[in-house]
Amino acid sequence: MNWDDLRLVLAVVREGTLSGAARQLSVTHSTVFRRLGAIEEQIGVRLFERFRDGYVPTPAGESAAETAARLEDEVLTLERRLSGQDLRPSGVVRITTTDTLGTILMRHLPAMRELHPEIQVEVAISNVMANLSRREAEIAIRPTPDPPEILVGRRVADISHAIYGSNVYLSQRQETELSAHDWIALDDALASTVIGRWIHENLRTARIACRVDALPALRDAALAGLGLALLPCYLGDPASGLRRLTPKTLAEPRSALWLLTHDDLKRTARIRATLDFLAKAFASERALLEGRQTNASSPRPRREISSGRGAC
Incomplete structure (x- = not known):
């Protein structure tokens, strides 16, 4: 088996499907199917069990993939070292x-x-x-x-965060506790981020009006007036339709x-x-990243807001 054969076997093991391996290798599904069949015929060993929901490696396939992974690491290490010898900024x-x-x-x-x-x-x-x-x-x-x-x-730089709401939303809501507000939250795909963890720790009893899977969507939902959103200041401050719930940035979450x-x-x-x-x-x-550069409409002095848990 040559290196290209091993790369293909490794891709199928990692992805579990021919279509996934094809995307990883930038070839077509039919090319992976044809080459895998040719490899198994050439060596006379079945490398994968075929199931409806994907491909599972046989012991021979696992052995081939382990060897391929070791070779891949060595090739990538060599590439990085050779690249590191380049002296020209080009x-x-x-x-x-x-x-x-x-x-x-x-x-x-x-x-x-x-x-x-x-x-x-x-x-x-x-x-x-x-x-x-x-x-x-x-x-x-x-x-x-x-x-x-x-x-x-x-x-x-540090990355500071603040709680934002649209001008219309904040003009209509006077609640003093965070849990009394409507909120826009992140979905499970971003639950491990600093914002996702803060939402989980501080808003367990709050009303979640909407969940999104990207921070631009979190900002846009707040602009639309769906509720409050925790945003990095570099994203929230430039949005002219948003303003901070309180002038100061939050001590938590912390990021950089x-x-x-x-x-x-x-x-x-x-x-x-x-x-x-x-x-x-x-x-x-x-200044933007650390929340020291705000737009003309943000923030406006407001009375202190409490989460009921000392979060702010």
């Missing part, structure tokens, strides 16, 4: 970030292009942390209180903005140049 740099921070990133990319015209930036917008070890991306821009230990990075990469890549010229630029670019946004 080539492709793949950056992954969230849907909300992507907006901030985009407004700085023209200056990046002017400063480093030989660097081509690819941006992957995803709220799932990319696997930098597998080269899914080379730089991650992430809001997190604690980045993964396997990555190296720079802490650029990190620029992350893999240790093998940090000395690569194009990665180092990009990280240096991004650190300065996002540092210039620190």
Whole structure:
């Protein structure tokens, strides 16, 4: 079996279906089906049991996948080390970030292009942390209180949060306890985020008017007047139709903005140049990220609001 054969077997094991493996390998479903059949015929061993809901590896398939995973790690390690020897700030740099921070990133990319015209930036917008070890991306821009230990990075700024409501909603509601308000919450897909955990800990008895699976939708639902929403200040403050429930940001949840990469890549010229630029670019946004830069309509002084649990 050659490396391409092993990669295909590993993809089928990881995804559990031919269609999933096809997406991972950027080929068609029929190509995976045909190649897998040819591999099994060539070696004379059945690698997978076929079921209606997917493919399950046989002991031989598991053994092949384990070998493929070890080889993949070695190949990726070699690629990172060779890439780390590049001394010129040129080539492709793949950056992954969230849907909300992507907006901030985009407004700085023209200056990046002017400063480093030989660097081509690819941006992957995803709220799932990319696997930098597998080269899914080379730089991650992430809001997190604690980045993964396997990555190296720079802490650029704190990320502050506040409770927001639309001007219309807040003008009509005078409740003093958070649990008496209508709320927009995050669904299970984002339950592990700092906002998701805060909602779970502080709003167990509150009325949830709507659940969403993305922070822009959380902001938009608040703008529509569905209820209150906990938002990072860099997302809530620029929205002219929103204002904070109280002028101050919350002590909790706590988070920070990190620029992350893999240790093998940090000395690569194009990665180092990009990280240096991004650190300065996002540092210039620190007032917005830390909740010290608000729009004209936010905040307006209001009496103190209580959750009944001392959360605010």
